Amino acid sequence: MPGALDLPFFRDGVAEVLLLSVAAGVLGTWVVLRGLAFLSHAVGTATFPGLVLADGLGFSAVLGALGAAVLVAGLMGALAGRRRTGPDSIIALVLAAALAAGIVLASDVFDSGASIDRLLFGSLLLIDAADLRFAAFAALAALAGSLLLGPRWLADGFAGRGLGPAARDVVLVLLIAFVTVASLAAVGALLATVLLVVPAATTRLLTARMRTWQLSTIVLAALEGVGGMWLAFEADVPPGAAIAVIAVGVFILAALLRAAVARRPRGLATAALAVLGALLLAGCGATAQSDGRPLVVATTTQLADIAAAIGEPDVAVHSILRRNSDAHEYEPRPSDVRAVAGAEAVLISGLGFDAWAGEIVKASGTNAPVINAGAAATAGAGADMQDPHWWLDPAAGLRATEAVEAALIRAAPGARAAISARASAYRARLSRLDAAIRECIARVPARERRIVTDHDALGRFTRRYGIDVVGVVMPAAVSRAQASAGDLATLEREIRRAGVRVVFPEAGLSSSVAQRIAVDSDAAVGDALHADALGPEGSRSGTYLGMLAANADALARGMSAGGVSCEVDA
Amino acid sequence: MIGWITDPFGEPIVLRGAVELVLLGVLSGGLGCWIVLSGVSSTAESLSHGMLPGLVGAALLGIPLLLGGAVGLVVAAVAIALVQRSPLTPDVATSVVITGLLGAGVLLGLSPSAPAGLGSLLFGDLLGVSDLDLALAAALGVVVTLLLFLLHPTLLLTGFDRLNATALGRSPARLDLVLAVLLALATLVAVQALGTLLVVAMLVGPAATARLVSRRVAPMMLLAVAIAVVASVAGLAASYHANLAAGACVVLALAAAFCMTLAGRGIAHVVLARSAA
Amino acid sequence: MTGARLLVVDDVAAAYPGAAVPAIASLTFEVRAGERIAVLGPNGGGKSTLFRLITGELALGGGRLDLTAVRCAFVPQTERSRLDFPVTALDVALMGAVSRMPWWRRPGRADRELAREALRRVGLAAVEDAVFGSLSGGQRQRVLVARALVQDAPLLLLDEPFSALDVTGAERLELLLRELAAEGRGILMATHDLDQARAADRVLCLNRVQIAFGEPAAALTREVIERTYGGAIVDLAAGAAALLPTHHHGERR
Incomplete structure (x- = not known):
């Protein structure tokens, strides 16, 4: 991968994976020997409450994660020695309780934003110097611990002693x-x-000697990590998933080898083939295209659509979020970072919606201007900087197009006239659409303009057109958030009292609670509203203007029980 | 006091959640005991993550998601059971299989035709249970209870004396498979309604609590069912009164039941030792 | 010996999967109804392997093993049983009845009575409701014998049954085994205690290959014992002899 190694973000990722290979390779053998794989998994997952606290109280996420991990691991270790219940049950119970505490904090204490979800999905493409230092320190600590205490851990493992x-x-x-x-x-x-379990489990199949096992695990973890980075780069997929598929593939090969040696090919070989078959089904993504035109990168689908409408064909636009990717669980692909590295301008949505964008910009090492469309869109709006869904307010959308236009002209100065012309035309269409939506919604009698939505995402849209949001189902934007029984019971009473006719689910999110509430309180379930991302390509909500029109139509028809529809031309 | 307990269940949405908790409490209290006694709690926790590639694959192929999730779970359960025949412990086997399935799920999900938000299906919500969820939970409850009743002597024999089960005419590998499939079924039905977190808490919490104070398996199972039902419904009532996240409150109530039993047992030991001295 | 043949073993060998050397080879012996046979050998000499062959846990590597129409019951070493499992002595004894049933049947009142009777025979009627893990090693061993009694098999396999017993427990078990043989059962019992072997009807000496098979007086020559244990016998005063065994490790469990 000669080309890849020239990229600084790729080099940092490889360095990180090599450092972690040493840490995880040394420690992984002890994890497998002592049967602590579940503890490792649980500790990683149980960092969630720490991340919520760090976000809510404004301290470093790493500190929050480390605090939660140490606390949870200590609790698990202290309780896991009980023979009656078995260590796994205790670990599962502590993990569940830690996650539950995190959910209560995120849903009811801090009103957390979607950025917490991001922290649970790390990426080797976004490694900074602090991450490298931490990994190096972890590798040293694991080595020192293993050298000092290894003989004792080995004796404990041999005796089958628990924690x-x-x-x-x-x-x-x-x-x-x-x-x-x-x-x-x-x-x-x-x-x-x-990295912590799979390589050590693989080498365990082939060696029974501690020293050989540890050395071969470090080597294997390093090879799998670098191989995963290479695969991620070639196939343009997230490196974590690529390493997982490679590592488990190697495990299957090792199991087959072992089975062949033992002339007992049935059990493991069948398992191996089954998993291998499942892995081979996995598909690959597409790569960013650059054809000599100035490249502009936008983080969200709606922002990319605005940029494309104004800029194309004079600039090429790359959207980081895909139409089918969940903004909450976004994992960058190599093409995203490469696109940012080669971009003439980076458009971010801002207001905390795409807080990860800063990391990508940093990792890519780009000097291109970063335009915060959200800040431009809400400039002068004063107080309302909280709701990040600025694009749902066409007035804010208009202001954003001006910022986008300026950025595009800077990126492609030669096409200034064409870009300005397209921008003006686009603004005219947006203004017409705004007026048409206002006219259409106004046809719904004022006392019927009462709705309940799934998340608190449509506020800018509903306020602009005089729709009263009586309540929302979900308390926070984190995907793990849960409503309380008391709040929902109150909401159901409120729906009946206020005569709300319709509850709107949100596209791309599970709508079970919204549907339940609608059924319980004799309200209808409206068509799904698009808040975070555009609908599929070619569909009605597949463009920014189409999304606004589709939302208006869904709202009008839902509120009027089909009496009013908004066939506004997007 | 009575009002504190009964008030919440006058609300239809809370009542439904409570019915689901009772149905799944009966199911998971019994099954959970065998999961705790067989030391496969790690499988119970991780299995649901193995649904992801099944869900994505089903969405891509246009077949019902439930079916895809079922296939994913069965593949995961069988693979875990097979990998365990190596020198690796169950938790390591689980970890390897689930890591592979998660990686495959993420890669599959990158396909441009995969819909967004499939992952959110794993965070099902207690207060959003549908009639189908309730019917499935009831049906599965009947099937699992019947099977656990019929298999009880075999489970007891194999669980107690795994090494010699073959000599006693029972195949531990086959029984592992049965248990894994039951666990996969329970996960499939319960995850859609409750989400992964609540499922593992319901399966492991009451059983681990009952284990602290039980001398025999049958009473342990009955006690686990009772704890599952009472603690989870109490958690739901607490969520109603304190306006806190519903599923999380149920999990915390189940964990509290364990802690209180642990503490109670410790105090009883001290008191008994004092009175004996 | 006049009883019917319960088990015929003819030139049997067996190896564990992946192992280069067979665990046992050239075994030729038989068990008849009403006799007690001691299997004498060092740790790792193949005693457990032999039992696993007879119970069907391990596939035959060669030769003929004839257990036609005969059920066998196996009494394992109690060190191998789970002490953390919530079962009472009666539950464990009852498992013997379960082993005779198809998977969907449950033991009934008659089986329960059988299990109680078996516990009475091994002298544990008083502790039938005690949790298995709370019993002493000797008591646990006897519970496992009771389980085998409930299995009601003509052939009984016991793996080092005396190793966990105190003197009274050992005497009681010895008596019980004689009774069971007198009822017409065949008993195959692994031991590395020479005195136990001498008290049996016949003895099978095993150290990866069969060293000898026959009545103790004839079979247990000094040469056989030395070959069985791979050690040298030191003559002590008053005709007693002590064996200095070489140590073996890594017995496959």
Whole structure:
């Protein structure tokens, strides 16, 4: 991968994965030997409440994650020695309780934003110097721990001893917490085991000697990590998932090899083939195209659509979020970082909606101007900087197009006239659409303009057109957030009292609670509203203007029980 | 006091959640005991993550999501059972299989035709249960309870004396498979309604609590069912009164039941030791 | 010996999967109804392997093993059983009845009575409701014997049954085994205690290959014992002899 290694973000990713290979390779053998794989997984996942606290109280996310991991790992280690219940049950229970505490904090205490979800999905493409230092420190700590306490851990593993209150066990558990948090930035919480457990499990199939096992695990983890980076670069997929697929593929090969050696090819080989078959089904993504035109990168689909409408064909536009990707669980692909690196301008949505954009800009090393469309759109709006969904207010959308126009002209100065002409035409269409929506919604009698929405995302749209949002179902924007029984019971009473006719789910999100509430309170379920992202290409809500029109139509028909429809021309 | 307990269930949305909790409490209290006794709580926790590639694959192929999730779970369960035949412990086997499935799920999900938000299906919501969810939970409850009743002697024999089960005419590998499939079924039905978090808490929490104070398996199972039903419904009532996240309150109530039992047992030991001395 | 043949073993060998050397080879012996056979050998000499062959856990690597129409019951070493499992002594004894049933049947009142009777025979009627893990090693061993009694098999396999017993427990078990043999059961019992072997009807000496098979007086020559244990016998005063065994490790469990 000669081309890839020239890119600084790629070099940092490889360095990070090599450092983590040492940490995870050394510690992973002990994790497998002592049967602590579940503890490692649980510690990674249980960092959630720490991230919520860090976000809510405004301290560093790494500190929050580390605090939560150490606390949870300590609790698990302290309780796991009980013979009656078995260590796994205790770990599962502590994990569930930690996540539940995180959910209560996110839903009811801090009103957390979607940025917390991002922190659970790390990426090797967004490694900064602090991550590298942390990984190096983790590698040193794992090596030192293994050198000092290895013989004791080996004796404990040989005796089949579980965790206890002994100092050596505490150190082991703390090291696991430490290395897990270090790999959080690289591969995320759910895949934290990809470096810590899978390589050590693979080499365990082929060797029974401790020293050989540890060395071969470090080498294997490093090879799999670098191989995953290479695959990610070639196929343009997130590196974490690529490493996972490679590592488990190698595990399957090792299992087959072992089975062949043992002349007992049935059990493991069948399992191996089954998993291999499943992995081979996995598809690949598309690469960013650059054809000599100035490249402009936008973080969200709606922003990219605005930029394309104004800029194309004089500039090429790359959208980081895909229409089918969940903004909450976004994982960057190599093409995203490469696109930013080669961009003449980077358009971000701002107001906290795409807080990860800063990391990509930093990782890419670009000097291109970063235009915060959200800040431009809400300039002068004063107080309302809280709701990040500025694009749902056409007036804000108009202001954003001006910022986009200026950025595009800077990126392609030669096409100034054409860009300005397209921008003016676009603004005219947006203004016409705004007026048409206002006219259409006004046809719904004022007392019927009462709705309930799934998330608190449509506020800018409903306020502009005089629609009363009586309540929202979900309390926070985190995907793990949950409503309380009391709030929903109150909401149902409120729907009946206010005579709300319709509850609107949100596109791309599970709507089970919204539907339940509608059924319980004799309201209808409206068509899904588009808030975070555009609909599929070619569909009615597939463009920014179409999305506004589709939302208006869904709202009008829902509120009037089909009496009014907005066939506004987008 | 009575009002505090009964008031919430006058609200239709709370009542439904409570019915679902009772149905799944019966199901998971019993099944959970075998999960705790067999030491496969890690599988119970991680299995639901294995649904992801199944869900994405089903969406891509245009078949019902429930079917895809089922296929994903069964593949995961069978793969875990097979990998366990190596020198690796169950938690390591689970970890390897789930890591592979998660990676495959993420890659599959990159396909331009995969719909967004499939991951959110894994965060099902207690207060959003549908009639289908309730019917499935009831049906599965009947099936699982019946199977656990019929298999009880076999489960007892294999669980107690795994090494010699073959000599006693029972195949532990086959029983592992049955348990894994039951767990996969329970996960499939419960995750859609409750979400992964609540499922693992319902399966493991009451069983682990009952284990603290039980001398025999059958009473342990009955006690686990009772704890699952009472603690989870109490958690829902607390969510109603304190206006806190519903599913999280149920999980915290189940964890509190465990902590209180643990503390109670400790105090009882001390008191008994004092009175004996 | 006059009883009917319960088990015929003819030139049997077996190896564990992946192992280069067979765990046992050239075994030729038989068990008849009403006799007690001691299997004498060092740790790792193949005693457990032999039992696993007979119970069907391990596939035959060669030769003929004839257990036609005969059920066998296996009494494992209690160190191998789970002590954290919530079962009572009666539950464990009852598992013997379960082993005779198809998977959907549940043990009934008659089976329960059988299990109680078996516990009475091993002298544990008083602790039938005690949790298995809370019993002493000797008591646990006897519960496992009771389980085998409930299995009601003509052939009984016991893996080192005396190793966890105190003197009274050992005497009681010895008596019980004689009774069971007198009822017409065949008993195959692994041991590395020479005195136990001498008390049996016949003895099978095993150290990866069969060293000897026959009545103790004839079979247990000094040479056989030395070959069985791979050690040298030191003559002590008053005709007693002590064996200095070489240590073996890594017995496959």
